[in-house]
Amino acid sequence: MELRTLGRETLTMQVTAESTFRDQLMDRRRRLESAVAGKTPSGDVARLLVEVDAALARMDGGTYGLCEVCHDPVEIDRLIADPLVRFCIDHLSPREQRALEDDLALAARIQRSSCPKPTCASMDGKSRTCTIRREW
Numbered sequence: 001m002e003l004r005t006l007g008r009e010t011l012t013m014q015v016t017a018e019s020t021f022r023d024q025l026m027d028r029r030r031r032l033e034s035a036v037a038g039k040t041p042s043g044d045v046a047r048l049l050v051e052v053d054a055a056l057a058r059m060d061g062g063t064y065g066l067c068e069v070c071h072d073p074v075e076i077d078r079l080i081a082d083p084l085v086r087f088c089i090d091h092l093s094p095r096e097q098r099a100l101e102d103d104l105a106l107a108a109r110i111q112r113s114s115c116p117k118p119t120c121a122s123m124d125g126k127s128r129t130c131t132i133r134r135e136w
């Protein structure tokens with residue numbers, strides 16, 4: 001009983017998310033088309049249009065949100081961040097892999113510069129500053 005309920009909710013959530021992604025993709029497509037204003041698209045715009053069309057074709061074919069390598073579902077938060085992602089976290093393209101590493105490096109830098117400890121126990125809650133850092 002519990003499992004069946006969970007299954008239905010998961011399915012409903014996926015269908016809702018997919019129609020949201022479709023709206024986003026259609027909207028992106030419209031904006032790209034108005035940006036090229038009837039001219040032949042080139043460079044980044046042309047590439048993006050191809051990717052948006054490919055994503056819409058995957059929706060029609062029922063493979064949207066699945067990794068093109070292992071056919072496992074792509075993490076939903078990554079689809080929300082970029083509805084054009086085609087690979088799960090294990091099969092990122094080299095470019096996406098680099099972008100992800102940059103993100104993680106940046107996050108690590110931010111964490112290091114804000115406080116010497118990963119989870120700072122001395123945030124005083126009012127000024128949101130680290131008291132350890134001030135004592136140094």
Ligand SMILES: [Zn+2]
Pocket residue numbers: 067068069070071072087088089090091
């Ligand atoms: Zn994969």
